Amino acid sequence: MTVKPATPPIPDIAQVAAAPSGTVIGDRHWYAIRVFYEDTDAAGIVYYANYLKFIERARTEMMRLLDFEHSQIRDSEGINWTVRRCAIDYRSPARLDDRILVESRIVALGGASLDIEQLVRSAEGKLLASALLKLACMHANGRPARLPQGLRKRLQTAESAPFTPQSASKST
Amino acid sequence: MTVKPATPPIPDIAQVAAAPSGTVIGDRHWYAIRVFYEDTDAAGIVYYANYLKFIERARTEMMRLLDFEHSQIRDSEGINWTVRRCAIDYRSPARLDDRILVESRIVALGGASLDIEQLVRSAEGKLLASALLKLACMHANGRPARLPQGLRKRLQTAESAPFTPQSASKST
Amino acid sequence: MTVKPATPPIPDIAQVAAAPSGTVIGDRHWYAIRVFYEDTDAAGIVYYANYLKFIERARTEMMRLLDFEHSQIRDSEGINWTVRRCAIDYRSPARLDDRILVESRIVALGGASLDIEQLVRSAEGKLLASALLKLACMHANGRPARLPQGLRKRLQTAESAPFTPQSASKST
Amino acid sequence: MTVKPATPPIPDIAQVAAAPSGTVIGDRHWYAIRVFYEDTDAAGIVYYANYLKFIERARTEMMRLLDFEHSQIRDSEGINWTVRRCAIDYRSPARLDDRILVESRIVALGGASLDIEQLVRSAEGKLLASALLKLACMHANGRPARLPQGLRKRLQTAESAPFTPQSASKST
Numbered sequence: 303m304t305v306k307p308a309t310p311p312i313p314d315i316a317q318v319a320a321a322p323s324g325t326v327i328g329d330r331h332w333y334a335i336r337v338f339y340e341d342t343d344a345a346g347i348v349y350y351a352n353y354l355k356f357i358e359r360a361r362t363e364m365m366r367l368l369d370f371e372h373s374q375i376r377d378s379e380g381i382n383w384t385v386r387r388c389a390i391d392y393r394s395p396a397r398l399d400d401r402i403l404v405e406s407r408i409v410a411l412g413g414a415s416l417d418i419e420q421l422v423r424s425a426e427g428k429l430l431a432s433a434l435l436k437l438a439c440m441h442a443n444g445r446p447a448r449l450p451q452g453l454r455k456r457l458q459t460a461e462s463a464p465f466t467p468q469s470a471s472k473s474t
Numbered sequence: 475m476t477v478k479p480a481t482p483p484i485p486d487i488a489q490v491a492a493a494p495s496g497t498v499i500g501d502r503h504w505y506a507i508r509v510f511y512e513d514t515d516a517a518g519i520v521y522y523a524n525y526l527k528f529i530e531r532a533r534t535e536m537m538r539l540l541d542f543e544h545s546q547i548r549d550s551e552g553i554n555w556t557v558r559r560c561a562i563d564y565r566s567p568a569r570l571d572d573r574i575l576v577e578s579r580i581v582a583l584g585g586a587s588l589d590i591e592q593l594v595r596s597a598e599g600k601l602l603a604s605a606l607l608k609l610a611c612m613h614a615n616g617r618p619a620r621l622p623q624g625l626r627k628r629l630q631t632a633e634s635a636p637f638t639p640q641s642a643s644k645s646t
Numbered sequence: 647m648t649v650k651p652a653t654p655p656i657p658d659i660a661q662v663a664a665a666p667s668g669t670v671i672g673d674r675h676w677y678a679i680r681v682f683y684e685d686t687d688a689a690g691i692v693y694y695a696n697y698l699k700f701i702e703r704a705r706t707e708m709m710r711l712l713d714f715e716h717s718q719i720r721d722s723e724g725i726n727w728t729v730r731r732c733a734i735d736y737r738s739p740a741r742l743d744d745r746i747l748v749e750s751r752i753v754a755l756g757g758a759s760l761d762i763e764q765l766v767r768s769a770e771g772k773l774l775a776s777a778l779l780k781l782a783c784m785h786a787n788g789r790p791a792r793l794p795q796g797l798r799k800r801l802q803t804a805e806s807a808p809f810t811p812q813s814a815s816k817s818t
Numbered sequence: 819m820t821v822k823p824a825t826p827p828i829p830d831i832a833q834v835a836a837a838p839s840g841t842v843i844g845d846r847h848w849y850a851i852r853v854f855y856e857d858t859d860a861a862g863i864v865y866y867a868n869y870l871k872f873i874e875r876a877r878t879e880m881m882r883l884l885d886f887e888h889s890q891i892r893d894s895e896g897i898n899w900t901v902r903r904c905a906i907d908y909r910s911p912a913r914l915d916d917r918i919l920v921e922s923r924i925v926a927l928g929g930a931s932l933d934i935e936q937l938v939r940s941a942e943g944k945l946l947a948s949a950l951l952k953l954a955c956m957h958a959n960g961r962p963a964r965l966p967q968g969l970r971k972r973l974q975t976a977e978s979a980p981f982t983p984q985s986a987s988k989s990t
Contacts, residue, residue: 319838322852336838338878339888340695340871342688344545344742349684350557351530354523355856362854366915372855373516373915385522389561395616398688399882399889444567491666494680508666510706511716512699512865516858516914523856527684534682538743544683545743570860571710571717688889694901695870702867717860729866733905739960788911 312427315401323363324404331367331406333360337396347395353431354388357420360404361437368456381447384440386415390433394424401425411457414439414446484599487573495535496576501632503539503578505532509568519567525603526560529592532576533609540628553619556612558587562605566596573597583629586611586618656771659745667707668748673804675711675750677704681740691739697775698732701764704748705781712800725791728784730759734777738768745769755801758783758790828943831917839879840920847883847922849876853912863911869947870904873936876920877953884972897963900956902931906949910940917941927973930955930962 310327315334318325324333335356343349361383362372376382396402403423410417415438422431439447449457482499487506490497496505507528515521533555534544548554568574575595582589587610594603611619621629654671659678662669668677679700687693705727706716720726740746747767754761759782766775783791793801826843831850834841840849851872859865877899878888892898912918919939926933931954938947955963965973 320836322835322850334838336875336879338871338875339687339689340693340874343683344686344688344690345548345554345556345683346688350560351523351526351684354526355854358523358856359852359854362915363852371915373913376517382517384517385564387561387563388522389559391559392557397889399887492664494663494678506666508703508707510699510703511859511861512702512867514860515855516860516862517855518860518862521856527682530684531680531682535680543743545741569717571715689892689898689900694904695867695874698867698870726861728861729908731905731907732866733903735903736901 312403312423315403315425318403319401323367324360326364326367329407331360331364333363333404333406335359335402335404337398337400337402339398341396342398347397350392353390353392353422353433356402356422357404357406357433357435360406360420361418364406365453368453370450370453370456375450375453379447379450380442381439381450382442384438385435386438387436388433389435390431392431394428394430396422396424396430402430403427408457409434411449411454414448416449416457484575484595487575487597490575491573495539496532498536498539498632501579503532503536503632505535505576505578507531507574507576509570509572509574511570513568514570519569522564525562525564525594525605528574528594529576529578529605529607532578532592533590536578537625540625540632542622542625542628547622547625551619551622552614553611553622554614556610557607558610559608560605561607562603564603566600566602568594568596568602574602575599580629580632581606583621583626586620588621588629656747656767659747659769662747663745667711668704670708670711670804673751675704675708675804677707677748677750679703679746679748681742681744681746683742685740686742691741694736697734697736697766697777700746700766701748701750701777701779704750704764705762708750709797712797712804714794714797714800719794719797723791723794724786725783725794726786728782729779730782731780732777733779734775736775738772738774740766740768740774746774747771752801752804753778755793755798758792760793760801828919828939831919831941834919835917839883840876842880842883845923847876847880849879849920849922851875851918851920853914853916853918855914857912858914863913866908869906869908869938869949872918872938873920873922873949873951876922876936877934880922881969884969886966886969886972891966891969895963895966896958897955897966898958900954901951902954903952904949905951906947908947910944910946912938912940912946918946919943924973925950927965927970930964932965932973 313332318332319334324331337348341348341352405421407419408416409419415436418435420433423429439449441447485504490504491506496503513520513524577593579591580588581591587608590607592605595601611621613619657676662676663678668675681692685692685696749765751763752760753763759780762779764777767773783793785791829848834848835850840847853864857864857868921937923935924932925935931952934951936949939945955965957963
């Protein structure tokens with residue numbers, strides 16, 4: 303729908319994995335995951351629901367890098383993130399012992415919600431799955447909550463960050 | 475996009491649950507699920523990825539009622555079902571000990587794929603989540619496979635079945 | 647360690663499955679489970695951690711049959727069940743589409759805890775896994791709680807119930 | 819049963835986490851895990867079955883450090899690891915966003931099996947859960963397989979490695 307920005311180079315997975323909360327390069331957050339037996343099914347591949355676990359881990363670590371840890375904003379602000387919508391395309395399966403990368407990018411920021419694109423890639427950068435999610439902030443009583451002001455600012459910065467290829471080298 | 479068919483009445487969940495593979499009423503398959511601790515998360519609600527488990531259970535039982543059990547078509551025909559796309563909207567959360575219903579309806583049938591709509595409802599019929607999935611038949615080598623002929627016939631019947639409210643009474 | 651009671655006959659799994667909370671026969675609770683893709687792993691069998699999900703479902707349904715639903719005793723009494731110890735032997739694997747039975751029997755009842763034996767069997771009664779668990783009642787603050795009086799009575803009855811083979815026929 | 823070796827100092831979790839396959843110090847393998855929503859349940863703590871996932875990840879990474887990756891020995895030798903027995907004590911719960919450590923130590927090595935002790939600790943070293951497992955090597959047909967010779971040697975070395983406190987500093 304929007305002009306697709308130039309695809310950034312795929313960072314080295316060993317470098318990404320060495321930073322347990324992943325790495326931000328330009329407007330993308332990169333996070334490395336290893337596929338274990340628990341993730342696979344009898345078809346020999348990662349079970350389709352488990353990609354939603356993978357991308358939630360990546361979102362959680364991205365928020366943590368922005369200093370908005372889930373349990374902390376729940377305890378201090380009384381709000382939780384909720385997924386309102388998730389559309390995911392499965393392109394190619396991941397398998398036991400594979401290392402994969404999750405590439406996350408905020409694509410829209412609303413008053414109480416945000417849209418995020420999350421791509422699951424092989425270590426070599428091959429696209430395995432692509433997801434588009436709408437997340438909302440919710441009070442404990444289920445009512446929508448405005449995004450915490452500090453988070454909004456940090457996300458706006460993340461959203462508008464031009465992709466700067468040279469930042470890939472100073473990643474970790 | 476298409477004319478929305480009249481919504482069928484919600485069947486009694488106790489009756490649905492008494493049939494472990496669920497119940498077909500008109501063009502819908504109904505399947506009952508209980509929410510256990512394993513399905514919930516620290517926000518006190520069903521974790522978002524677990525709805526994909528719930529609807530996969532329902533699809534599996536629907537196929538079993540049509541005599542196309544997953545392990546049997548894998549062993550006899552060498553084919554597996556693969557999810558190519560899943561778009562899911564989360565409306566209202568399910569919680570520990572809730573009983574929920576999955577309502578499944580085939581909305582399109584291709585040569586090697588099918589589209590299925592799956593709605594997750596509370597026992598009282600309230601919509602909790604709605605999903606639209608594209609499934610494909612695949613050979614073990616990852617190549618697309620045509621749907622087994624017998625299954626295609628049975629699915630076409632299921633797809634075209636007019637919704638007949640009176641069938642609700644002769645359900646089980 | 648104690649005299650092993652005579653093994654009861656294995657009930658018909660179709661009858662057990664038709665009762666969504668399972669069936670009590672003598673001093674045993676029987677619960678039927680179907681193995682789905684989500685339960686299996688790339689070795690083609692049920693993933694070892696998932697047996698703990700299966701037996702927790704069975705315990706939950708057994709408690710529900712005794713009128714002590716988890717969410718209800720949490721909300722009304724402020725207590726949760728906690729697993730303190732679980733020792734499980736894996737004998738033979740369950741596979742995709744298998745139907746299995748969980749046989750649960752209370753073996754000891756303390757002031758704030760209970761010991762329960764849970765056997766996972768194939769539909770034909772073959773032993774797949776056997777587990778012995780120690781559960782405790784806990785207040786929300788993590789302190790041990792005495793078992794609710796009504797539950798204690800019902801569990802004592804369940805514990806002492808002599809195994810009566812004729813009850814197998816009037817199961818459901 | 820055996821003389822308990824002196825407890826090693828708890829390594830710094832940030833250092834452990836920076837090595838995605840964890841770190842070997844003396845006769846112990848240390849592996850860092852972050853607790854995500856997927857791991858927790860409606861009681862607000864890590865669901866009891868998920869500790870079995872955590873310790874399986876740690877075992878997998880320990881074997882990978884020894885150059886015996888699961889998928890590789892399955893494809894080249896036709897053997898899989900199977901858990902025969904797991905006894906786990908739950909001491910104190912882990913919660914959302916916690917970082918935890920898994921400490922693994924081989925305690926016995928048989929012809930076709932090995933016993934491993936796995937301790938789950940908080941980042942500060944507090945014991946959260948302790949498990950003792952018996953693993954066996956199996957052929958695809960379900961028959962026991964002898965441990966690959968190279969692996970046996972490497973495990974014997976790991977098993978007999980005296981705990982050397984000074985090695986903690988040259989960890990990564």
